[in-house]
Amino acid sequence: MRAMVYRGPYKIRVEEKDIPPIEHPNDAIVRVTSAAICGSDLHLYHGMMPDTRVGMTFGHEFVGVVHEVGPSVENLQVGDRVMVPFNIFCGSCYFCARGLYSNCHNVNPNATAVGGIYGYSHTCGGYDGGQAEFVRVPFADVGPVKIPHWMDEEDAVMLTDALPTGYFGAQLGDIHEGDTVVVFGAGPVGLYAAKSSWLMGAGRVIVIDHLEYRLAKAREFAHAETYNFAEHDDIVVEMKKATDHLGADVVIDAVGAEADGNLTQHITAAKLKLQGGSPVALNWAIDSVRKGGTVSVMGAYGPMFSAVKFGDAMNKGLTLRMNQCPVKRQWPRLFEHIQNGYLKPSDIITHRIPLEHIAEGYHIFSAKLDNCIKPIITPSAS
Amino acid sequence: MQENGSNKMPYTAEKPQPRETAEELRARIPGWGADLDPKDRPSFPREQPGIKTGAHWDFPERQEEKSPRERSIEHRFLTPVFGTSAPPSGLSGVMRKYAYKYSEGRAAHWLILLAADRVNAWESHLLSLGTRHPDNPITETGVLSEFKSGGMSSRRGQKRADTKHQWLDPIIVAGPWLAVGAGAVLAVKALASRKTPR
Numbered sequence: 001m002r003a004m005v006y007r008g009p010y011k012i013r014v015e016e017k018d019i020p021p022i023e024h025p026n027d028a029i030v031r032v033t034s035a036a037i038c039g040s041d042l043h044l045y046h047g048m049m050p051d052t053r054v055g056m057t058f059g060h061e062f063v064g065v066v067h068e069v070g071p072s073v074e075n076l077q078v079g080d081r082v083m084v085p086f087n088i089f090c091g092s093c094y095f096c097a098r099g100l101y102s103n104c105h106n107v108n109p110n111a112t113a114v115g116g117i118y119g120y121s122h123t124c125g126g127y128d129g130g131q132a133e134f135v136r137v138p139f140a141d142v143g144p145v146k147i148p149h150w151m152d153e154e155d156a157v158m159l160t161d162a163l164p165t166g167y168f169g170a171q172l173g174d175i176h177e178g179d180t181v182v183v184f185g186a187g188p189v190g191l192y193a194a195k196s197s198w199l200m201g202a203g204r205v206i207v208i209d210h211l212e213y214r215l216a217k218a219r220e221f222a223h224a225e226t227y228n229f230a231e232h233d234d235i236v237v238e239m240k241k242a243t244d245h246l247g248a249d250v251v252i253d254a255v256g257a258e259a260d261g262n263l264t265q266h267i268t269a270a271k272l273k274l275q276g277g278s279p280v281a282l283n284w285a286i287d288s289v290r291k292g293g294t295v296s297v298m299g300a301y302g303p304m305f306s307a308v309k310f311g312d313a314m315n316k317g318l319t320l321r322m323n324q325c326p327v328k329r330q331w332p333r334l335f336e337h338i339q340n341g342y343l344k345p346s347d348i349i350t351h352r353i354p355l356e357h358i359a360e361g362y363h364i365f366s367a368k369l370d371n372c373i374k375p376i377i378t379p380s381a382s
Numbered sequence: 383m384q385e386n387g388s389n390k391m392p393y394t395a396e397k398p399q400p401r402e403t404a405e406e407l408r409a410r411i412p413g414w415g416a417d418l419d420p421k422d423r424p425s426f427p428r429e430q431p432g433i434k435t436g437a438h439w440d441f442p443e444r445q446e447e448k449s450p451r452e453r454s455i456e457h458r459f460l461t462p463v464f465g466t467s468a469p470p471s472g473l474s475g476v477m478r479k480y481a482y483k484y485s486e487g488r489a490a491h492w493l494i495l496l497a498a499d500r501v502n503a504w505e506s507h508l509l510s511l512g513t514r515h516p517d518n519p520i521t522e523t524g525v526l527s528e529f530k531s532g533g534m535s536s537r538r539g540q541k542r543a544d545t546k547h548q549w550l551d552p553i554i555v556a557g558p559w560l561a562v563g564a565g566a567v568l569a570v571k572a573l574a575s576r577k578t579p580r
Contacts, residue, residue: 007510009504010555015515024445024463047503050495051478053468054506072443075436090463091437098429106442109453109461113486115466122452122478126465138463142436171425176399177418198411201418203400210543223411232539244391244398260434260543271550273496290392293521304492326425329433333417334423342413360531363524367548370531 001216002380003057003132004358009047010366012359017057019282020128020136025072030082030139033128034157035377036061038086040300042366043257044121048273049302051110051122058119059377060086061160062130063153066140073140082144084137086161088116091142096127102324108136113303115324123303133379143328148335153218155338156378158188158345164330166192166254170200172321173250182239182248182288183224184281186214189298190254194222196246197250199342206242208235208255208284210260214370218294221347227286229261230340239288247290255281256299265307276304283309289318297322304357350376452482474502504558523555 003017020029021052038061041201044052065078076082089096091105095115096104107116108125116138119129128135137144147156166189181188181197186209197205204316206225207218215226227242229235240247258270259276269278277299285295286309295318313320337343353361361375391398404541407414419421442462449469449572453460470478510517527533537545 006518007506007522010551011517011519012524013505013518015521021510027441036554050483050492050499051471052499053474054502055468056394057467065556072438076438083521088463089435090442091435092439092442096435096437097433099425099433100429100430101435106461109451110482112453112456112484116463118471122465126467128465130469139437140429140440141438162550168425168548171417171423174420174456176420177404177415180398196417198407198414200420200423201415203402203407210541228541246392246398259548266547267550271547271554301494302487304489329424337413337416339446340413340416342416351445359522360527361524361525364531365534366541367528367533368509368544369533369536371536372531 001040001133001357004054004355006044006056006058007054008167010045011044012058012259012362014356017132019134021031022023022024022070024134024138025070026141027070028066028073028076028137028140028144029068030062030064030130030135030137030144031067032062032064032085032130032133032135032379033081034063034153035059036157036160036162037361037365037375037377038161039189040061040256041308042119042362042364043277043300043302045331045362045366046258046270048257048270048277049123050304053122056119056121056303057128057130057132059131059135060118060120060246061157061162062118062135063147063156063160064130064135064245065287066168067134069140075141076144076146078163081147083147084118084130084144085164086117087143087168087324088118088138089123089328090139090239093196094135099326099329100323101326101328111303131377135356136278139180145328145331146317149233152346153333153347154307154346155344155375158348158374159327161325162188162374163192163334163343164327165189165298165325166194167196167330168323169193169252169280169296170196170255170327172251172294172323173197174294174319174321175202175250177201180206180243182206182208182251182285184208184252184285185254185299186211186218187254190252191197191218191348192345193252193254193298194218194224195343196251200338206239206248211368214373217348217373223267233260236287237285243290248288249290249292250296251285252292253281253285253299254295257301259299265295269306275333276306277301279306279308282306286313289316292318294319294321298325341371349374350378353377355379452479454486457486472502472505474498474505477501519555519559520538
């Protein structure tokens with residue numbers, strides 16, 4: 001099969017690999033029909049995530065058709081069209097049994113602090129991902145779901161990570177009616193978080209980024225007020241001014257490890273790898289939220305330490321909430337919202353790229369060329 | 383924008399005045415308030431004991447360990463299911479196995495893994511030179527998309543914060559190779575000058 005393969009920082013190529021075998025009785029092998037590149041894939045691509053090995057295939061957002069099932073699989077059959085949450089989870093450990101699917105303890109031998117994620121380094125379990133023609137899907141009776149007949153394929157891809165994560169981020173903000181919500185980052189997760197904030201009754205939604213085309217999308221897609229932090233000397237002061245000097249009730253960090261806005265933080269984290277991530281957006285969130293407010297962190301950070309302003313967070317009495325999204329818990333409600341016309345996930349897709357050209361797709365997404373917001377990858381076998 | 387009464391917020395007890403009423407927001411934004419009740423949201427409460435997951439086992443069957451699998455020492459045992467991508471090999475493999483002697487709480491664990499990642503890339507680049515499919519930095523970095531997808535126009539006239547450091551990327555990719563190449567040239571020259579009779 002053809003598969004994207006990591007060759008080192010900033011370098012990937014498409015190689016011939018064996019179709020993955022069934023390794024466990026509850027495995028399925030899925031023929032991928034659509035995959036996406038996630039903003040968090042860029043952390044791997046840039047060499048930021050420890051234990052990212054040459055030869056790994058990335059990709060944790062994908063849908064496809066069941067090609068083969070293991071002997072204990074009961075809920076899926078060959079030929080089923082399935083959407084696969086980015087979390088790999090067993091459904092039976094202490095954490096899964098309580099709904100914390102992203103914190104599964106049975107799927108990641110390499111680390112206890114994070115569950116399993118497709119194609120996301122050995123720190124997240126060492127599983128190959130879905131930017132390929134075929135992918136191994138463990139616990140086929142627990143994770144994947146048949147795509148409803150009414151759902152578009154591209155909406156289904158967005159439901160495997162980006163949309164549930166944005167929606168989850170808004171939930172962790174504990175938004176109450178009339179709250180002012182600030183979202184740092186107008187990428188896919190930020191756009192979905194902003195849109196979801198309205199569903200939860202926000203009175204104002206403000207989105208901050210430095211890419212004007214993404215801010216335009218935030219205004220159009222998410223009905224948000226927008227600020228370009230590169231046009232302001234101090235975005236925290238601007239947020240105070242915008243909120244009558246109170247601060248926002250809720251701030252969502254939808255940026256994560258490669259945040260711009262402070263050159264020292266960015267270079268020490270993203271270029272020199274001396275921090276787990278550049279905490280610029282997180283620190284702005286801590287400083288922009290009102291005392292007693294809530295900061296919801298959806299941005300992905302590496303496992304190393306980062307220079308986060310915990311003193312301010314403590315002194316302001318903040319509630320900090322965060323986790324990798326337990327995707328499957330969000331699906332029933334999100335399916336309703338899509339059917340009701342409240343959400344059209346695929347509206348943010350800007351690029352559709354054949355797998356054979358994925359190296360250019362990564363560069364376009366990474367360098368923010370051609371107004372790229374969300375690239376979809378189409379494997380040739382699909 | 384409506385000013386607040388005394389305009390002394392938040393130095394007084396008053397709350398900010400809403401800019402729009404619920405009715406106005408509902409009319410303007412599709413689905414506004416559909417998840418208004420914080421207690422009726424999918425991730426509330428955070429932990430939901432007894433949630434149906436589809437698992438039909440108490441503890442999963444164990445995946446066969448075909449070769450020794452590195453694991454965090456914070457785990458009691460090897461997890462029943464694990465990824466099989468890219469087993470450790472070469473010098474980077476030795477480093478990775480050594481890193482797993484330290485817990486996730488130790489900086490040494492992560493710093494050795496990061497160093498192993500860099501070594502792994504170098505090993506792979508060098509090994510690829512002996513194959514029919516050597517690494518090609520032009521195609522593998524996708525840099526040709528700069529010409530096809532508006533590399534200039536995407537940056538020109540924009541107030542983009544990332545343009546302050548994007549010039550570092552080619553140095554990160556090509557710099558070590560150029561440095562090694564230059565070093566090799568200097569070494570060859572030095573050797574040649576030693577052998578040349580005076």
